Amino acid sequence: MGEGASDRRDGSETARVIGTSWRAADERTAALLTEAARIGRDEMPVSAFAPDRPDRRVWPDRSWEWAGPRPENGTFEREGSLDVEAEDRWFVQATVASPAMFRRAVGQGSLHWLGLRDAAGNYHDGGRTYRLTVPVPIPAGLFWSVTAYDARTRSEVVAEQGQAALRSLFEKLEPADGADSVDLYFGPSEPPGVEGRWIQTVPGRGWCTYFRI
Numbered sequence: 001m002g003e004g005a006s007d008r009r010d011g012s013e014t015a016r017v018i019g020t021s022w023r024a025a026d027e028r029t030a031a032l033l034t035e036a037a038r039i040g041r042d043e044m045p046v047s048a049f050a051p052d053r054p055d056r057r058v059w060p061d062r063s064w065e066w067a068g069p070r071p072e073n074g075t076f077e078r079e080g081s082l083d084v085e086a087e088d089r090w091f092v093q094a095t096v097a098s099p100a101m102f103r104r105a106v107g108q109g110s111l112h113w114l115g116l117r118d119a120a121g122n123y124h125d126g127g128r129t130y131r132l133t134v135p136v137p138i139p140a141g142l143f144w145s146v147t148a149y150d151a152r153t154r155s156e157v158v159a160e161q162g163q164a165a166l167r168s169l170f171e172k173l174e175p176a177d178g179a180d181s182v183d184l185y186f187g188p189s190e191p192p193g194v195e196g197r198w199i200q201t202v203p204g205r206g207w208c209t210y211f212r213i
Contacts (some may be wrong), residue, residue, distance in 0.1 A: 024177040047085065048092035049151070049208070050117055058113055062093030063121065067093060067101075067112035067210060076100040092156060107141070123151070127203035136175050136182060137155060140213045143169045148199045151206035159188075161200035171196060 058064040069086045071077050074097045076087040089099060093114070098144050102110030117123055118130060138144045145167040148157040156164035166173060166184055172195070175182040185198040186209070201207050 015155060018081050036060045038091060045154075046152060048089040049168075051085070051089060063115065063117040064211070065114045065116065065117065065155065067114040068097070069103045071104045074102060107137075111211075111213045113211040115211065123200075124186070124207050124209075126157075126205040126207055127188055128203035129185065129189075132184045132186070133181050134184060134211075136180060138168070138213065140168065143167060144211070144213045145169075146199075146209055146211050148186060148201060148209050150202075151208055157199065157201055157205075159200040159202050161198075164199060166197060173180055173197060 008151065044205055053069065056065045056069055058066055067171075068090050070078065070083055073080070076090070076097075097137045098109075101102075101112060103109035124130065132146065134146075146167055147156060147165040149164070150157050160166075172183075175180055183194070183197065185194050186207075187198070188201055188203050190198045192199070
């Protein structure tokens with residue numbers, strides 16, 4: 001019993017010395033990994049919100065982009081490989097994926113269009129006011145909506161208004177009599193006469209929007 005106790009003491013001393021060495025190495029490793037994680041986190045929004053792949057465009061003459069660049073499935077698979085860029089782009093924006101979120105065929109699933117830039121190609125600025133003109137009738141089977149998200153947090157915009165979405169199921173978004181479009185507004189203060197068709201944004205913070213059908 002005494003001999004076993006001596007062995008345990010020797011083992012504990014060895015573990016203490018090794019542990020001290022590992023802690024020093026772990027501190028250096030942790031610092032490197034922390035910095036790598038920070039850089040990776042900063043690069044992912046760039047790959048998601050500033051890609052150069054041509055298939056991101058919904059229309060060639062407009063700024064709207066497909067939120068999910070691969071319509072075939074919800075797994076980002078293509079013939080012979082995985083589209084890692086498309087997968088990264090999506091999961092910077094969202095936490096789950098479903099085939100119904102990417103289909104582009106009429107009558108199947110839903111469409112998600114991503115609006116990052118204005119008509120001049122500039123990223124949206126929370127201190128400026130923007131108008132989005134939506135042609136009608138909207139080809140939606142159930143509903144359509146537009147939601148504003150903070151570019152930094154990638155969560156819904158948080159402002160005094162307390163509303164980040166305009167939805168056909170809840171807000172009055174019908175056009176005026178005889179009009180062939182409805183105007184929606186985004187900006188730090190409500191423009192006159194918009195009758196609730198406005199989402200408040202925050203000066204000093206970028207934002208993007210998703211149009212869902």
